[in-house]
Each structure stands twice: as structure tokens, then as C-alpha cells.
Amino acid sequence: MGVNLVQNIGEAVAMILFGIGFANLFFQKNLIKKIIGFNIMDTAIFLFLAEKGYIAGRMAPIVVDGIQDVEAYINPIPSGLVLTGIVVSVSVSALMLSLTIRLYHRYHTLDLDEISAKLRKEEM
Amino acid sequence: MAFVQNVPFFSIMLSMFSGIVSSILPGKWARRLNTFMIIVVAALSAWLFAFMATSDIGSYTYAMGHFPAPIGNELRAGVLEAGTALFFCIIMLLSLWGGREKQILEITERQQNLYYILCNLLLSSLLALIYTNDLFTAYVFIEINTIAAGGLIMVRQNGHCIEATIRYMIMSLLGSGLLLMGICMLYDLTGHLLMSNIKEQVDIIMAAGTYRIPMLITIGIMTVGLAIKSALFPFHSWVPDAYGYSTVSSGAILSSLVSKGYIFLLIKIFYRVIGFDTIAGSHILNILFIFGLCGMIFGSVSAIGENDIRRMIAFSSVAQIGYIYMGLGLGTEMGVIAAVFHLLSHGATKSLLFVSAVGLTDASGGSRHFTDLTGAAFRNKTAGVGFLVGSFSMVGIPVFAGFVSKLLFAEAAVLLPNWKMFPTLIVLAVSTVLNAIYFLKTVIRIYTPVKPEVLAEKGFECKHFKQQVLFGVTIVLFIIVNLILGMKSQPIIELIEQGLHNFM
Numbered sequence: 001m002g003v004n005l006v007q008n009i010g011e012a013v014a015m016i017l018f019g020i021g022f023a024n025l026f027f028q029k030n031l032i033k034k035i036i037g038f039n040i041m042d043t044a045i046f047l048f049l050a051e052k053g054y055i056a057g058r059m060a061p062i063v064v065d066g067i068q069d070v071e072a073y074i075n076p077i078p079s080g081l082v083l084t085g086i087v088v089s090v091s092v093s094a095l096m097l098s099l100t101i102r103l104y105h106r107y108h109t110l111d112l113d114e115i116s117a118k119l120r121k122e123e124m
Numbered sequence: 125m126a127f128v129q130n131v132p133f134f135s136i137m138l139s140m141f142s143g144i145v146s147s148i149l150p151g152k153w154a155r156r157l158n159t160f161m162i163i164v165v166a167a168l169s170a171w172l173f174a175f176m177a178t179s180d181i182g183s184y185t186y187a188m189g190h191f192p193a194p195i196g197n198e199l200r201a202g203v204l205e206a207g208t209a210l211f212f213c214i215i216m217l218l219s220l221w222g223g224r225e226k227q228i229l230e231i232t233e234r235q236q237n238l239y240y241i242l243c244n245l246l247l248s249s250l251l252a253l254i255y256t257n258d259l260f261t262a263y264v265f266i267e268i269n270t271i272a273a274g275g276l277i278m279v280r281q282n283g284h285c286i287e288a289t290i291r292y293m294i295m296s297l298l299g300s301g302l303l304l305m306g307i308c309m310l311y312d313l314t315g316h317l318l319m320s321n322i323k324e325q326v327d328i329i330m331a332a333g334t335y336r337i338p339m340l341i342t343i344g345i346m347t348v349g350l351a352i353k354s355a356l357f358p359f360h361s362w363v364p365d366a367y368g369y370s371t372v373s374s375g376a377i378l379s380s381l382v383s384k385g386y387i388f389l390l391i392k393i394f395y396r397v398i399g400f401d402t403i404a405g406s407h408i409l410n411i412l413f414i415f416g417l418c419g420m421i422f423g424s425v426s427a428i429g430e431n432d433i434r435r436m437i438a439f440s441s442v443a444q445i446g447y448i449y450m451g452l453g454l455g456t457e458m459g460v461i462a463a464v465f466h467l468l469s470h471g472a473t474k475s476l477l478f479v480s481a482v483g484l485t486d487a488s489g490g491s492r493h494f495t496d497l498t499g500a501a502f503r504n505k506t507a508g509v510g511f512l513v514g515s516f517s518m519v520g521i522p523v524f525a526g527f528v529s530k531l532l533f534a535e536a537a538v539l540l541p542n543w544k545m546f547p548t549l550i551v552l553a554v555s556t557v558l559n560a561i562y563f564l565k566t567v568i569r570i571y572t573p574v575k576p577e578v579l580a581e582k583g584f585e586c587k588h589f590k591q592q593v594l595f596g597v598t599i600v601l602f603i604i605v606n607l608i609l610g611m612k613s614q615p616i617i618e619l620i621e622q623g624l625h626n627f628m
Contacts (some may be wrong), residue, residue: 018305025298034294041301045308052312059590078311081260085304092297095271099278099290104284112290119283 010051016046031100031110035093042089050087053078125184126216131172132186132255135165135209135246143244151236154428155224159217162247166213173206182624185257185320196277198318200258203463204623205254208388212339214251214605215245215380215471218610222479222598223373226486230280230371239279246272246377250385259307259397260317260391266303268354271297276374277366295352295362300335302349309342310397319396330402340406342485343398346410350390356412356449357419360442367438373481375434376475379441384467387448391460394452395627404455413544415454417551419446424558432492433485436562437477438520444470444553447533450551454536454544458622462532464620469517469525469609477514478604483507483595485571489584494566499574504587508570510599515563516608525609530556532617534602612617 005012005112021044051062053075061076107115133216146154176183183202190196195273215462220227220243232238236541247270270293310315311337314325327337352359367375394403403409430436444466451463487503488496501508517524530552538546589596609616 018628022298022301024293025301032289037265038297038301042304048305049308052308077317077481081308081311084260084264091291092267092271095274096290096293096297099268099286099293102281102286103283103290106286112287115283115287120289122283 008051014044014048014051017041017047020044028058028109029113031096031103031112034112035096038096039089039093042085047087049078049082049085068106126175128172128175129184129186131168132201132209132251133188134169134171134232135177136199136251136255138168139244139248139419140249143241143248146237146244147240149237149326151233151240154237158220158243161244162213162217162220163253165247166210166217169206169210169213169332171555173210174202176203176206182622189358193318194316194321197261199255200257200319201255202623202626203619204626207619208468208624209254209467211272211471212254212381212385212544213247213557215315215475216377218598218602218605219280219376219380219475220373221594222475222602223371223376224594225483225592227371227373229272230359230467235279239276241276242272242279246382246594248269250381253385253389257319257396258317259319259322259393260309263300263304263307263443266300266386266389268288269382270300270353271384271424273378276377277370279374280369280371282367282369284365284369288362288369291362292366295355295359299352299359302352303373305343305345306347307350310340310346313342313434318497319392323399326402328397330399339402340408343403346393347412350386350393351412351415351449354386354390355445356415357422357442357446358415360419360423360445363442364426364435364438367478368432368435372478375438376478379438379478380471380475383441383445384471386443387452387463387467391452391464392627394460395624398628400457400460409453409455409612411453412449413455414608416448416450416453417547418448418553419443420450420551421446421558423589424555424562426482428558428562429492430562432546433481433494433497433566434478434492435473436566437481439472439475440559440562441474443559444474444518447529447555448549450532451536454540454548456536456540457621458532458536458539460624461617461620462536464528464624465532465613465617466529468616469529469606472525472602472605473514473517476510476599476606477518479602480507480510480514480599483587483599484511487584487587488583498569499579501570502573502586503579503584506592506599507587510602512567513603513606517568517610519563523607525606525613528610528613579599588596 018041021037021041023092025034028034028037038110055074057074058074107118139161142157146157186199188197199499205596249265249295252265253262274289277292278285291338303391315323354626355363369380394400420443423446427436427439431438448463448466451459483504484497484500485492487500517526520527520530538547
């Protein structure tokens with residue numbers, strides 16, 4: 001158990017971060033904190049992928065000095081997935097932030113429950 | 125390879141590129157392009173559907189750019205995929221037609237073309253979810269789907285819609301975060317991203333009996349992720365606002381197509397990635413089953429307590445999603461067939477209800493409260509008939525689509541060898557009664573005559589068929605789709621069964 005944990009410390013940290021981010025996105029009332037939680041969650045996934053693609057003692061998969069041997073490089077697929085994931089994460093964060101700005105201009109608060117309460121009052 | 129086999133690729137690309145072209149077109153032309161594109165994609169899908177239903181190849185994979193299997197990206201099509209694509213196109217077109225009048229009023233001139241960009245992107249992502257054979261591609265298109273759906277809710281820019289969008293986005297992001305984690309863990313376990321390659325490795329792992337706990341967690345978080353995204357109870361808090369306050373086409377498209385796309389992907393993951401025996405052997409399905417049952421009851425109870433007709437229909441969606449997950453949770457092939465059929469029948473019925481509800485509220489001075497809706501069916505006869513048919517279908521009156529899916533659920537439950545039989549039958553009966561309470565209550569109310577002087581006092585106007593030809597035609601087409609599903613169910617069920625066999 002102990003040895004496994006030391007060997008896989010990166011993955012363990014990624015899982016803990018994922019939990020923290022997930023809980024923040026779910027339970028925080030403040031919209032900005034929710035978005036921070038979302039970013040922590042996504043970054044944790046990228047850490048997990050990067051850990052999984054890394055092979056100790058090898059280089060990044062960019063051919064320099066003409067070395068074409070597969071054994072010299074780490075697994076490039078997880079890095080590719082991380083890149084795609086970052087693009088998605090950035091665009092979703094931007095969308096969420098712009099929505100937050102809209103709501104803040106209208107209701108002068110970042111608390112989602114308070115916004116719902118104000119909406120209900122508006123209706124009456 | 126026959127030329128028709130290129131259709132999956134063409135239809136995804138066609139809808140995506142018309143989204144891009146729409147960005148430089150004025151609103152009117154964007155709308156025309158959108159209608160044209162959906163009709164073309166529907167025709168192409170129908171062609172593929174006819175080809176797949178008559179040929180004996182079952183299903184085929186389409187290598188994108190001709191790169192061989194583990195490296196390249198793949199699409200895969202069979203009779204079920206082509207049929208679902210055709211169905212999605214039809215429902216999307218009808219929802220857009222039915223809500224067009226309202227949508228022109230509710231969205232500013234400058235944003236008209238943006239609305240159609242989002243619709244095109246949504247369709248292309250739904251088609252990609254249906255056809256893709258690669259899990260990571262599925263994830264990327266799920267995110268496109270989420271963003272486009274968020275845009276469709278928010279395009280009508282009042283406080284309710286923005287709040288609904290942000291609630292929808294939060295729940296969706298939780299779901300897609302879990303799904304992405306699941307995909308990464310599955311990649312870690314098997315070393316592949318293409319569904320068929322993963323399946324081979326999963327079979328080897330399961331046969332060797334290793335990695336039991338990681339596999340269980342992976343299946344669990346992928347399933348929960350997609351369940352959150354498709355608004356399974358208790359993750360439905362965003363549903364009533366998002367479906368209830370957005371412009372009517374968006375509400376209809378979201379409830380009848382977007383959540384169904386995720387469920388279709390989940391069924392694909394069950395059959396093609398993990399293998400249905402492995403899934404049925406784990407306890408994940410029992411969890412889905414129990415939450416499905418809870419959703420069937422709680423969705424209906426919330427709908428009974430609702431005073432706003434659109435929010436009532438939205439809560440009814442929660443109950444119907446519960447039915448679908450209950451069917452998946454039964455863990456038999458019959459249950460999955462019933463779930464897929466209900467996916468179609470609910471898609472056809474719920475969009476009809478949303479569209480006709482708007483006709484009724486318009487005839488009541490825009491008010492959505494039940495007291496004002498009294499006699500609305502006489503003021504707008506087309507919408508009244510549409511709502512009547514939709515309600516009957518949801519309650520499960522024979523001839524309509526909802527009846528067949530309830531019958532299939534009951535059949536699947538009776539054939540079960542385990543403890544799930546009685547809870548299923550009991551909850552099915554209770555839920556049907558609850559459905560009948562709130563839908564028939566509404567039908568009776570809209571068909572209760574009101575004195576002409578009361579109408580004159582409130583200033584409600586009558587709308588005749590001639591004043592709203594497109595709306596009327598849409599309602600008629602919706603009713604025809606519903607009747608086809610209800611009366612020609614046997615060949616459809618056979619095709620679903622054949623399609624599910626091809627999944628494996």
C-alpha cells in the first residue's frame with residue numbers, strides 16, 4: 001500500500017484535487033468560487049493524464065537531434081488529450097464568467113441562491 | 125464501399141459548416157439555410173436508414189481520413205444510428221417551425237443568426253454523438269453540445285433565462301467532469317480510445333479477473349456523469365427553469381433531443397465499450413433503476429403541484445427521463461428496447477406539448493397560469509388538439525406513442541427473473557395515475573367553455589388556422605409522427621432490436 005502510494009503520488013494528488021474541485025463546483029454558493037472549483041477539477045484531470053503519459057527518464061515527444069527511436073520519448077497521446085481538454089476548459093470558463101458578469105450587473109450579487117430569491121420576488 | 129456509407133461524415137460536416145456560414149448571414153438567410161440543411165441531413169439519413177435496413181451488412185465503421193484502427197478516428201453506423209439521426213432531424217425541424225413566430229418576437233433582430241448558428245452546432249454535435257466510435261471525440265462533442273444548449277437557453281435575455289443557463293452549465297460541467305475522468309481512467313486501464321479496441325481489452329481484463337475495483341469505479345463515474353447531464357432525478361434542479369423560461373423552440377429541442385443524445389451515448393457505452401453482460405453483472409444498473417423509479421414519482425408529484433403550464437411539462441420530462449433510466453436499469457435486453465422506444469416516443473410527444481402549450485398561452489394573453497388557460501383550446505383549436513394528443517400519449521392511451529412504450533416497459537418487467545419486477549410494475553401504475561391527474565386536469569381546463577363577456581373583459585383573442593399556417597402544419601406533422609410511432613410500433617421495435625444486436 002505504502003509503496004504503491006509513493007509510486008503513484010501524482011495520481012493520488014490528482015484524485016484529491018478532483019474531489020476538491022468537484023465539491024466546490026457543487027456546493028459553493030458564490031459563482032466565482034464555483035468557477036474556480038471547475039478549473040481545479042479540470043486541472044486535476046490534466047494532471048492525471050500527464051502523470052499517466054509520463055515515462056521516467058524519457059523526453060517530450062518532439063524530434064530534435066534526429067533521434068527517431070520510440071523508446072526515447074514519452075507517450076504523446078495523453079499530452080494531446082490534455083491540449084484538447086484545455087481548449088474546452090478555457091472556452092467553458094469564459095462562457096461561465098460572461099454569464100456571471102451579466103447576472104452581477106442585474107442583481108448586484110454573486111450568490112446564486114440570493115439571485116434565485118430576487119427572481120422569485122420579481123415575479124410576484 | 126457504397127457511396128451512401130459516407131452519409132454519417134457528410135451529415136456531421138454539413139451541419140457544422142452551415143453553422144460557420146450562418147455567422148456571416150443575416151437572420152432571415154441563416155434561418156433558410158438552417159431549414160435547408162436540416163431537410164438535406166434528414167433526407168441523407170433516411171437514405172442511409174433505408175440502405176442499412178435492407179442490406180445485410182448490419183453495421184460498418186468509417187475510417188476518417190483512411191487511417192487504420194488504433195491511430196485514426198472512426199465513425200460507425202448501423203440501422204439504429206441512422207434511424208435516430210433521421211428522427212432527431214425531424215423533431216428539430218418541427219420544433220423550430222412550431223416556435224418560429226415566438227422566437228422572432230423574443231429574440232432581437234441582430235441575434236437571429238446567432239440562434240441558428242447554435243442550432244446548427246447542436247445538430248452536428250448530436251449527430252456526432254450518435255455516430256462516433258471514439259470516446260474522446262464523444263467527450264469533445266458533448267462539450268460543444270453543452271455550450272450550444274446553454275446558448276439556446278440564454279438567447280432570450282431575461283433574468284430567469286440567464287439564471288437557468290448558469291444552473292444548467294454547472295450541472296453539465298459536473299457531469300462532463302466525471303465523464304472525462306472516467307474516459308481517462310478507462311484509457312489508463314485499456315490503452316485505447318476507440319470503442320471497439322477498448323471492448324477487446326475490457327474483455328481480457330474481465331476474463332483475467334484483475335482490476336475489478338478500478339473498472340467498477342470507471343463504469344460508475346461515466347454512468348453517473350451522463351446521468352447528471354441528462355437530468356436524472358435528483359440532478360434535475362435546473363430543468364424547470366431551463367425548459368420553462370427559454371424560448372419555446374429551445375425548450376422543445378432541449379427536452380426532446382439534448383438529453384436523449386446523452387442517453388443514446390450511454391447505451392452505446394454500455395453495449396460497445398464495456399459490454400452489456402459486464403454492466404449487468406455490476407451493481408451500477410441497480411442504482412440507475414432506483415433513481416429512475418424515484419424520478420418517475422417525484423417528477424410527477426412536482427408537476428401536479430405546479431401552476432405554470434410550461435414548468436409542469438418540464439417536470440413531466442423529469443418523470444419521463446426516470447422511465448428511460450428505469451428501463452436501462454432492468455438489465456435485460458427487453459428493458460433496453462423499451463428505453464430506446466421511450467426515447468423516441470418521449471422526444472416526439474414532449475416537443476409537441478411544448479409547442480402547443482405556447483399556442484394556448486398566446487391565446488390567453490401570454491399568461492401561463494392555469495386560471496387564465498380556461499377554455500384556451502376553443503380560442504386556438506389547433507394548439508388544443510395538439511395538447512390533447514400530447515397528453516393522451518404521455519398518459520398512455522392506446523393508438524398514441526406513449527402507450528406502446530408503457531406496454532414495452534410492463535412487458536420487460538413481467539419477463540424479469542429477479543426482485544425488480546414488482547417495484548417496476550407498481551411504480552409504473554402509480555406514475556401513470558399521477559400522469560393522468562395532471563395532464564387530464566389541464567386538458568379538462570382548456571376544454572372548459574368560458575362566457576364570451578369574460579373573454580372580452582380579459583381581452584383574449586381567438587386564433588384561427590389561417591392566421592398561423594406554419595404552426596398548424598407543424599402540429600399536424602407532430603401528431604402524424606406520434607401516430608406512426610403508436611400504430612406502426614412493431615417494425616420499429618424490430619429495427620431497434622436489430623440495431624442493438626449490431627451494437628455488439
